[in-house]
Amino acid sequence: MRKVFQAELHQIGEELTQISQLVTEAMRKATLAFEGADIELAQDVIAADARIDFLQNDLDERAIDVLALQGPVASDLRMIVGSLRMSASLERMGDLARHIAQLARLRYPANVVPDNMVETFREMAQLDIRISEQLSELLETRNLEMSKEIYAANSRINELHAGVFKSIASPDWNVPAVSTVDLTLASRYFERFADHGVSVTRKVNYLVTGEWHPLSESGV
Amino acid sequence: MRKVFQAELHQIGEELTQISQLVTEAMRKATLAFEGADIELAQDVIAADARIDFLQNDLDERAIDVLALQGPVASDLRMIVGSLRMSASLERMGDLARHIAQLARLRYPANVVPDNMVETFREMAQLDIRISEQLSELLETRNLEMSKEIYAANSRINELHAGVFKSIASPDWNVPAVSTVDLTLASRYFERFADHGVSVTRKVNYLVTGEWHPLSESGV
DSSP states (O other), X not given: XXXXXXXXXXXXXXXXXXXXXXXXXXXXXXXXXXXXXXXXXXXXXXXXXXXXXXXXXXHHHHHHHHHHHHOOOHHHHHHHHHHHHHHHHHHHHHHHHHHHHHHHHHHTTSOSSOGGGHHHHHHHHHHHHHHHHHHHHHHHHOOTHHHHHHXXXXXXXXXXXXXXXXXXXXXXXXXXXXXXXXXXXXXXXXXXXXXXXXXXHHXXXXXXXXXXXXXXXXXX | OHHHHHHHHHHHHHHHHHHHHHHHHHHHHHHHHHHHTOHHHHHHHHHHHHHHHHHHHHHHHHHHHXXXXXXXXXXXXXXXXXHHHHHHHHHHHHHHHHHHHHXXXXXXXXXXXXXXXXXXXXXXXHHHHHHHHHHHHHHHXXXXXXXXXXXXXXXXXXXXXXXXXXXXXXXXXXXXXXXXXXXXXXXXXXXXHHHHHHHHHHHHHHHHXXXXXXXXXOOO
């Protein structure tokens, strides 16, 4: 019984890592589609999101079965409930990558980002990709050292996100209103993606150490 | 044992309804703050969000205790896991009401919404308030009839949300870029609020009927 249980727990952990890897892949492609106005890549990301949703559902069903059949307690129970939450965050990260791809598709063949903002969005996107890569590693290795880098990347994204709004507020902002909408949404998607990455990171830390460190959530 | 268990399940249900009522209160006040540039009301909403977060945490801890101590199976287990998910959605709805209040505070003493968009945002806000009122009733009574109205309100919000973007794209859109950002975010917050309301509604339906009806998620 115990052996089956350990195998099930292991499987849940594997699936989490697998979803996280698919999310990284989605964000990597979404970023390329977004930066290069590549509609085929955008379609790929949009289509591949169903796979993430499927895996999340599968993981959740598996977790509920383990709860029903094994009646876990203490840290095992917390691990399983934590997995349900982490899978929800990862699924949401997949949605956000899809939203980025949808923006690219919506504006094709034009670019979403005007020339003077390309660097800012590139940095945000690279940080998001890095966060989800590190998340996969964190989920796989439970090496909590990874967390600091994820928190730092998230802080930098928050700065860049605020910077986008500052640029838009400056008197020499002269892009069309529709682009302003796109950039507002894109910036928010990148920022939310990182935020969910931080949620998962905190959850892993909690499951490993048993200590919960609430961070104040970023505002608008 | 069974009696304690039923009492615990009942308590979890009560807490969900209570959180939902606080969310309604938050959205009602946030809307007034947003429409009337009322900074005190905005501060109220922002401060009161901690209470929602606290209750969500309390509910989650209670649910985990029930899982550990009672080892529920079948529909009871699904009800508890479902509660964890619903509490997460409700907590997020509280956050979105807070974001609306934060926008009002950020622009105080100015109004966020220009005159020609007041009606649109008023309708969105009223629909959101209605959705969360109906959600409380749905959680309390399990009367699934409520669901149709919630889905209909959500569809209408999606239309209004698309309408905001259409207005912004029109050639005679002449509000400052900063306002365009605010309206983009506000519209998205109202739309997301309804979307989470729909998630909770679907979850209640699933728990009552055992049937899951996935709806295609709205795009950008």
